[in-house]
Amino acid sequence: MKKVIIYTLLLVASFCLPSCKKFLDIQPLDKLSGNNFFQSKEDVVANIYDLSRIVFGKYNETHFIGATGEYRSGEVQYESQSDHAPARAFVEYLGRNDLLTVLNNSFPWSSDINYNFNSITDWRAYYQAIQGANILIAKLDEGVPGVTETEKNAFKAEAAFIRSLSYFIMVRLYGNVVYYTDAFHATPLPRENFVSVLNKCIADLKTHKNNIAWTYTDPSIKGVRANRGSIVALIMEMNMWNAGFDPGNANKYYQETADLGKELIASKAFRLLPISEWATVIKGRSDESLFEFYRSINYGDANSSVSPIADMFIHYPYKRPEYTHRVSFAYYRGEYMQKLFQDGSDRRITAWFNEDIFADNGKFMLLKYAQNAFATGEENANPDNTFMVFRYGGEILLAAEALAELGQDADAITMVNMIRDRAQASKYSGGGGSALKDFIFYERSRELIGEGHHYFDLVRTKRILSNQWSYNVLTADKFNRGAWTWPLNSNARNNNPYVVLNDYWVNGGN
Known part of the structure; x- marks a missing residue:
């Protein structure tokens, strides 16, 4: 348990150190841990659970499922007679695709009951999971004591799933994303067309599908x-x-x-x-x-x-x-x-x-x-x-x-x-x-x-x-300009000048 806690803190630290000015602020895992963490099958399993928790953390920091997948087409209304009713009026703003108002911190859903909708615009945690999956796959390829070849391939399949799931979630939220699969990526890259990204994810998963x-x-x-x-x-x-x-x-x-x-x-x-x-x-x-x-x-x-x-x-x-x-x-x-x-x-x-x-x-x-x-x-x-x-x-x-x-x-x-x-x-x-x-x-x-x-x-x-x-209803023009996406937080441009934000929302959401 101590090892799991230490590794989790190190992994989180690897994405948060302000002194690191490389792409996505990532420090190599072996630089922080002495390359001593992946010493057993139990270490690998603990890491897989940690990566899953990172992705779940994005669901858990706001009303994610409703805000992203249920309310934006207007089928849901709020009940004005309910307790703290104004704090639930966000469902109707979502239903009108007025995301900029939803993200405005002066409204009751932020000031009265903190729904933290701005977290949806922040893609950094998904890249933490992706980076962690990339590192895990690299370490498995190097060899982990006590892990058989069959187990190695199954663990790699799990890591590849978490990586591709993170990309899929981001594509549906933001459209184009930055794509990479190498373990210690530090080179700034532009956002890539999301159809291309998903095709790469599909090809990647096909290589792992039958190994689990x-x-x-x-x-x-x-x-x-x-x-x-x-x-x-x-x-x-x-x-x-x-x-x-x-x-x-x-x-x-x-x-x-x-x-x-x-x-x-x-x-x-x-x-x-x-x-x-x-x-x-x-x-x-x-x-x-x-x-x-x-x-x-x-x-x-x-x-x-x-x-x-x-x-x-x-x-x-x-x-x-x-x-x-x-x-x-x-x-x-x-x-x-x-x-x-x-x-x-x-x-x-x-x-x-x-x-x-x-x-x-x-x-x-x-x-x-x-x-x-x-x-x-x-x-x-x-x-x-x-x-x-x-x-x-x-x-x-x-x-x-x-x-x-x-x-x-x-x-x-x-x-x-x-x-x-x-x-x-x-x-x-x-x-x-x-x-x-x-x-x-x-x-x-x-x-x-x-x-x-x-x-x-x-x-x-x-x-x-x-x-x-x-x-x-979105017009064809609004749809083509990305009205179906979410705004992308400006922190995505930290240390990466190639990232551009979503034009539709930068231009006022109209």
């Missing part, structure tokens, strides 16, 4: 540590993102996504749990989890009080004390919920929501995240749930989308109905073509509601350009 097990028999690390299913999911997600921005090669991306989806299903390493067992899924470490940031109060996990999306959409008795949680802080528009859940046979309605699913006020509750609520006590705490990154159900639908784009409608419908069957909803029985594609989009919106995918699906499919799909 599909999943783990140890239930304590299932979904928590990256596995082949995690890597497959990430490659699928990156392919589908690129398909939306590189139309000349779209079919290549669709075909690879479809093939990987079939491979994922054929592995039989994962399964859709019955909807009646949803509490097991959202608790974490289930057979449905491909990758997650597992959190449990039993382990003393310290979540920021504002980071879980459950905080916005539940009230007493799932949130306590009663006098400050008589209504939810926010709700999904009833009109939007009608679009998603017209089929009354869908068991997700009763499993994931309260009876006021179309309430258009604070009576609405998203019980999808309230399955593991505290039964007693008056503490102001969120339910004890995990932060899901990739889930089996989401990747099945992503493969279905790719198949539909390829015109393989029968296979696409088969996959869609896997999700419908689990939800005990009526099977899809419509036609192919655009009707099927639209249905799959809505099915992803249903299945993944609150998991932080909806806005990114709107962006990559360009549905954000149509009022049929979004309350916050």
